[in-house]
Amino acid sequence: MKKTAWIQNGMRMALAAAALTSIAGTASAADKVQVVVFGPPSLGAFLPPVIKAQKLDEANGLDIDFVQRPPDAYATQFNSGEFKVGGSAALLTVGLASTKGVKVSYLFNLFDYWAAVVTRKPEIKTITDLAGKSLAAARGTTSYAMFEWLASRQGLDTSKISAINTTTPGLIGYALANRADAVQLWEPAYSTLKLKAPDIHLIDLNIKKEWTKFAGSPDLPYLGVAAHQDWIQQNPKLVDGLYKSYKAAADWITAHPKEAAAIIVPKDEDGQQGVIADLIVQKERLGMNVKWASDQRKEIEAVYKAGVESGRLKEMPETATIYQAPKR
Template structure:
C-alpha cells in the first residue's frame, strides 16, 4: 500500500484532548446509520490502534475474539497507545490501517494529508461533566460568578464549555472563570484538598474523584446540555475511528464488515458491564473496578453513515467557528465521511 508523506511537526499544531474518558451512554450505539450497502468482499488484514480510555473500551470484545481465533470477517491486529502522538505517525506512514483518535484530530489529519484520511464512525460521544461538592449548580446558569478547575485549555473541555456558555448567554472568562490545570489529576487533587468545589472532568476521572472526595456529585452532563442547546443536529463528539483512504478504497466491503463487528462489540460492552470491565482491566485500559463503575455512564457508541456525518460535521463546525486551526484550518469535504 502506498505510504503518505509524514508531515513534520504535525502534532505541535494539533489541539486535542488526550482523554482517558467517557460520557453518559445515549443515542444510537450500534452502526445504525451506515449508508454503505453490504457488498461481497474478500477478507482483509487490518492493523488497528486505540488510545487507552473509551476509544478502546468499545473494541475489547472484538479484540478478545480476534486473539481467541474466533471466526471473524477479517484478520485484526490491535495495539493500544497512551496518546495520539504515538498513533498518528504510524497511521500516516502506513504502519497502521485504522486508528481511534480524538474527533478534531481526525479533521486535522485529513487536512494535513490532503484528504488521505477517512472517518469510519463516531465511537465516543460527550465525555465531560461538571462535578461539585455541594448543591449550588443545577443548571449552566448557576456557573455564573463561579471558578471551575479543569484541564484541557485550548482543547475539547475549553471548546465545549465556551460553546455551551455562549449559547446560554454566559461567557468563559467573563462571568465564568476557569482555573486551568495541566492534568485532570490536578483538578481531582484540588477538589480533594478543598481548594476547589467545582470542576470540569471527564470519566473515568469523575469516578476516581468520587472515591477521593466525599459528597462529590455530578451536577451537569455536558453531553445533555449540548443536546438541549444545539439546534443543528450536532452532538458533543469525543472520539472517532479513522482509516487511511487507500485502505478504504482497496476493499470497502471489508471495511463495512469491520464496522458491523465493531458495532456488535460496542453492543456487547454496553450490555455486559461486569464482563466488559474485566476485559478492559485485563488489557490495561482502565482498572477493572473503575471501569465497572464508569461504564454505565459511558457514551461508547458506533455511529456510522449519515448520522455520523450529521453529528460530527456539526461538532467540527462549532470548533471551526471558535478556532479554525483546531480542525486543521478548514472543514473536511464530504469524502471525509465514510458511507455518508
C-alpha cells in the same frame, strides 16, 4: 488384515493432514489490521480488549493488533500515516487534521459526547458560576473544546475562567487534592472520581438540551475510528470487518456488563470493575453509540460547525472526512 489396517491408517493420516491444512488456511485467511489507540483509562481503550477476548475480530475475518500510544504520540503517528487506522479518533481532531491537508476520514462513531465539571465548592451550582474561578482541564482535548462551546452558548465568557492546563491522567488528582475550584473531565474518569470522592458534585452542562436545540438531534458524535483515505480505498472489506467487530463488541458489552467490566479492568482495584459495570448499565454517561459516519452526516457536520464557532477549527473540513458506507 495387516494390509487393510495399513490402508485405514494411511487414510486417517491423510484426513488429519487435510484437516490441519484446512485449519491453517482458515487462520491465514484473517487479514491483519494495526489500529493505534489510547491506553486506559480512556474510551478508546474500552472496546479493544473485548474484541480480542471474545475473538470478534476473528469472527469477521480480521486479526486486529491494537497498539497503545499516549495522546500526543497518537496524533503524531496517525496524522503522519505511520498508523493508517486510529481507534481513538476524536471527531474534531479528524476535522482539524483535514484542514491541515491530512487526507483522513471518520469511518464510524463509537461514543457520543458526555463530559462533566465537578467541584466541592457549594457556591458553584451552574455553569455561569465558573466565572472568576479556576478550572483544571486538559485544554488540548476535543472534550474541552466542546465544553467551551457549550459554556459560551449558556452565557459564560470562558475568558473569565482561570484555566489550569494539565494532562488527562492528572485531572482526577486535581479534583482529589482540591488544587482548583473545579475540574472538567469525562468518563471513565468521572465514575472513578466519584468512587474515591463521593462528596464531589457535578455541574449540569445541559448537553442534550443544548445540542438538540443546535443540531436538531440528540446524537453528538465524539469519538470513533478513522483511517487514511488511501488505506480505505485499498481495503474496503477491512473497513466493513472493523465496523462489524466494534459493533459486535458494543452489543456484547451492553448485554454482559459485569463480564465486560472484568475484561476492560482485569485488576479489580478499589472496586473499579463495579464502577465500569454500573457505567455500562447507566448508558447515558458512557454514550456508546456505534454508527457509520454516513448515518450521522448531519450530526457530524453540526460538530464541525460547533468547532468553527469555538475557534477549534478555522474552516469547515472537507466532506470526504465523513466516510460513505456502502449501501447495505
